[in-house]
Amino acid sequence: MSHPITVTITGAGGQIGYALLFRIASGAMFGDTPVRLQLLEIPQGVKAAEGTALELQDSAFPLLAGVEVYDDAARAFDGANVALLVGARPRTAGMERGDLLEANGGIFGPQGKAINDHAADDVRVLVVGNPANTNALIAAAHAPDVPADRFTAMTRLDHNRALAQLSIALDTPVGGIRDVAIWGNHSATQYPDLAHATAAGDPVTGLLENRFEGADGAREWLVETFIPRVANRGAEIIEVRGASSAASAASAAVDHMRDWTAGTQAGWTSAGVVSDGSYGVPEGLVCSFPVESFDGAWHIVQGVERDAFAAARIEASVAELAEEREAVRALGLI
Numbered sequence: 473m474s475h476p477i478t479v480t481i482t483g484a485g486g487q488i489g490y491a492l493l494f495r496i497a498s499g500a501m502f503g504d505t506p507v508r509l510q511l512l513e514i515p516q517g518v519k520a521a522e523g524t525a526l527e528l529q530d531s532a533f534p535l536l537a538g539v540e541v542y543d544d545a546a547r548a549f550d551g552a553n554v555a556l557l558v559g560a561r562p563r564t565a566g567m568e569r570g571d572l573l574e575a576n577g578g579i580f581g582p583q584g585k586a587i588n589d590h591a592a593d594d595v596r597v598l599v600v601g602n603p604a605n606t607n608a609l610i611a612a613a614h615a616p617d618v619p620a621d622r623f624t625a626m627t628r629l630d631h632n633r634a635l636a637q638l639s640i641a642l643d644t645p646v647g648g649i650r651d652v653a654i655w656g657n658h659s660a661t662q663y664p665d666l667a668h669a670t671a672a673g674d675p676v677t678g679l680l681e682n683r684f685e686g687a688d689g690a691r692e693w694l695v696e697t698f699i700p701r702v703a704n705r706g707a708e709i710i711e712v713r714g715a716s717s718a719a720s721a722a723s724a725a726v727d728h729m730r731d732w733t734a735g736t737q738a739g740w741t742s743a744g745v746v747s748d749g750s751y752g753v754p755e756g757l758v759c760s761f762p763v764e765s766f767d768g769a770w771h772i773v774q775g776v777e778r779d780a781f782a783a784a785r786i787e788a789s790v791a792e793l794a795e796e797r798e799a800v801r802a803l804g805l806i
């Protein structure tokens with residue numbers, strides 16, 4: 473059997489943690505490679521994480537090489553090959569994710585530093601806790617010895633929501649849809665982009681025109697229904713479920729890490745990555761782009777054409793990311 477991957481999960485006693493840990497232990501994230509789980513909680517969350525650790529034992533997962541619970545970041549990130557930063561307060565009805573910046577931002581500097589000082593050299597970090605993009609920026613800023621491209625923020629849930637809404641609208645299987653993209657912030661300003669998507673090999677633009685009786689109908693569906701539905705789905709779930717998305721968020725985290733380590737097989741996906749200046753996004757902002765994964769790294773898909781409408785929407789979302797960076801600077805978090 474191969475050497476286990478050490479995976480640190482923060483907020484392991486919370487809702488997403490409860491949905492995520494069993495998927496990781498089952499092999500959904502890293503295939504046949506055994507995993508060692510290191511769970512980090514704040515003191516008041518430790519009992520819940522310990523209970524989950526007992527249930528992980530009881531599941532007798534053949535790939536589970538061990539579970540430890542910590543309330544100390546230095547120990548929890550020790551030797552981590554993968555760090556899933558989930559632990560943070562979720563928003564409630566009526567809040568935007570950016571409203572959490574002050575409450576949650578302070579978590580990610582110390583955790584970035586603990587990753588810098590204690591994680592394995594090949595550590596890969598996924599930030600889930602909101603506002604995810606800017607929290608990833610904060611963590612990266614405190615980890616100068618870790619290459620910036622190892623810090624990512626989760627927009628895979630937005631990507632999956634876009635696939636699902638398109639699949640429903642066209643009555644076509646999710647598995648045949650390619651090259652959807654989420655640009656910008658994991659917030660209501662994000663831009664879900666279908667301009668280059670195909671379904672079973674056919675351009676989605678044409679399929680939408682057939683479905684919605686012409687170009688005007690397709691455009692109306694995109695602008696009035698699809699984009700706001702995807703961009704505000706988190707709020708819709710909070711409204712209907714009474715709590716923010718948990719199992720779907722865990723599932724997206726599995727997808728993100730699996731693709732990062734094993735590579736993408738079928739076209740683009742979406743991830744918040746540290747901008748290298750591509751598409752005019754200021755360097756250092758953690759922005760969602762269409763990406764592919766190969767050789768163990770995310771690569772921003774280059775040369776994607778964007779019409780004036782798309783460019784304006786993306787610019788607005790990037791401006792919000794720049795404002796969030798200024799806000800965390802003003803708070804002394806970076």
Ligand SMILES: NC(=O)C1=CN([C@@H]2O[C@H](COP(=O)(O)OP(=O)(O)OC[C@H]3O[C@@H](n4cnc5c(N)ncnc54)[C@H](O)[C@@H]3O)[C@@H](O)[C@H]2O)C=CC1
Nearest residue numbers: 483485486487488513514517559560561562600601602721
């Ligand atoms: N990026 C995305 O697509 C999504 C992000 N989220 C975000 O994920 C975060 C977690 O959501 P839930 O699991 O539903 O929340 P939850 O409240 O159920 O669990 C959060 C857990 O984090 C722990 N925690 C708080 N501060 C911590 C720290 N400094 N270190 C370690 N653990 C800490 C808490 O004790 C709690 O057990 C929220 O910020 C939520 O908004 C949720 C869904 C999707």
Ligand SMILES: O=C([O-])CC(=O)C(=O)O
Nearest residue numbers: 563602629706707716717
């Ligand atoms: O909307 C929220 O607050 C939780 C989240 O990030 C999502 O479901 O996308």
